[in-house]
Amino acid sequence: MTLKSTSSETTSAGSKAHTPANIDALRTVGVVGAGQMGGGIAQVLAQSGVNVVLSDVNPEGLKKALLTMDRSLGKLFEKGKLSEHPPAVLGRVKTTTSLSDLAGCDLVIEAVNESEELKTRIFKELDAVLPPHALLASNTSSLPITRLASTTKRADKFIGMHFMNPVPIMELVEIIRGHSTSDETYELTRSLAEKMGKKTVCSQDFPGFIVNRILMPMINEAFYTLMEGIASPADIDAGMKLGTNQPMGPLTLADFIGLDTCLAIMKVLHEGLGDSKYRPCPLLRKYVEAGHLGRKTGRGVYAY
Numbered sequence: 147m148t149l150k151s152t153s154s155e156t157t158s159a160g161s162k163a164h165t166p167a168n169i170d171a172l173r174t175v176g177v178v179g180a181g182q183m184g185g186g187i188a189q190v191l192a193q194s195g196v197n198v199v200l201s202d203v204n205p206e207g208l209k210k211a212l213l214t215m216d217r218s219l220g221k222l223f224e225k226g227k228l229s230e231h232p233p234a235v236l237g238r239v240k241t242t243t244s245l246s247d248l249a250g251c252d253l254v255i256e257a258v259n260e261s262e263e264l265k266t267r268i269f270k271e272l273d274a275v276l277p278p279h280a281l282l283a284s285n286t287s288s289l290p291i292t293r294l295a296s297t298t299k300r301a302d303k304f305i306g307m308h309f310m311n312p313v314p315i316m317e318l319v320e321i322i323r324g325h326s327t328s329d330e331t332y333e334l335t336r337s338l339a340e341k342m343g344k345k346t347v348c349s350q351d352f353p354g355f356i357v358n359r360i361l362m363p364m365i366n367e368a369f370y371t372l373m374e375g376i377a378s379p380a381d382i383d384a385g386m387k388l389g390t391n392q393p394m395g396p397l398t399l400a401d402f403i404g405l406d407t408c409l410a411i412m413k414v415l416h417e418g419l420g421d422s423k424y425r426p427c428p429l430l431r432k433y434v435e436a437g438h439l440g441r442k443t444g445r446g447v448y449a450y
């Protein structure tokens with residue numbers, strides 16, 4: 147498929163973040179997967195002046211991602227949080243349904259579903275079409291970076307770049323170094339995240355990294371607290387929100403993230419760390435089996 151630009155304007159966005167000289171090596175960045183995460187990553191890259199090629203097998207998904215970006219950019223512009231006009235930002239985003247159109251990218255960030263088989267297939271294909279200098283990053287929330295990297299011939303140029311949802315709003319990017327990730331790859335990735343206006347933390351490659359290693363057991367425990375009849379969902383959430391200064395309670399947050407995602411991450415922690423303290427709560431499993439996955443299905447712990 148031919149690359150399509152959404153606008154002809156190509157003005158650069160200003161960035162206050164410190165950007166070392168070698169960041170110029172990352173002129174064009176590919177994003178694979180135009181879902182909530184991929185679309186958000188593409189948007190924030192474009193906001194920071196980077197040319198983006200957004201790829202997805204589904205043309206409808208690409209259209210939807212552009213509409214979502216347009217809405218989000220509009221909100222940010224209205225509030226004065228974005229100085230550039232949204233069409234100019236969107237002008238830096240090209241879309242494609244073919245991975246071969248990413249051949250000119252200096253870095254590709256993969257943000258497809260949490261399927262190791264799918265991710266591996268995509269990385270193998272990218273490894274074959276990308277130039278030798280190009281970096282590969284995965285937005286996986288829990289799969290081992292070292293294992294994904296080992297399916298390519300550029301493990302030194304492979305890294306984890308874990309964005310938080312919603313990407314345009316959340317400040318953090320968790321950077322995960324695989325066993326063979328080079329210092330240069332790490333520095334470039336960190337500089338890019340900073341150029342995108344994000345703060346970074348660095349994690350070694352162990353199940354759940356930093357954020358999900360700590361967040362998911364708390365959410366899982368909230369489900370045990372509910373299952374054991376200790377308190378109602380509203381009281382569990384109010385207890386944690388008002389008692390520990392969290393912006394929302396763990397069950398509300400679980401509905402926001404998606405209960406299927408929470409369950410999948412708990413399974414990775416349980417399997418990867420081999421400790422029974424990470425066993426997924428049966429009530430969390432039950433919600434997922436019922437198809438009550440949270441906000442996205444209109445029903446999770448709460449009804450929306």
Ligand code: CAA
Pocket residue numbers: 218219221222225287309310311312313314315316357358393399402403407
């Ligand atoms: N683009 C631009 N602006 C957005 C936006 C987007 N995508 N989403 C929300 N906003 C803005 C809204 O316009 C609004 O701005 P104002 O306050 O200036 O009016 C503000 O954000 C709040 O939005 P809303 O009032 O619509 O809704 P809300 O009060 O529910 O807040 C939220 C939205 C800030 C995203 C809030 O729901 C929240 O904090 N959610 C939890 C986020 C979180 O913890 N994410 C991390 C999850 S863990 C993870 O991602 C890792 C993993 O691997 C699972």
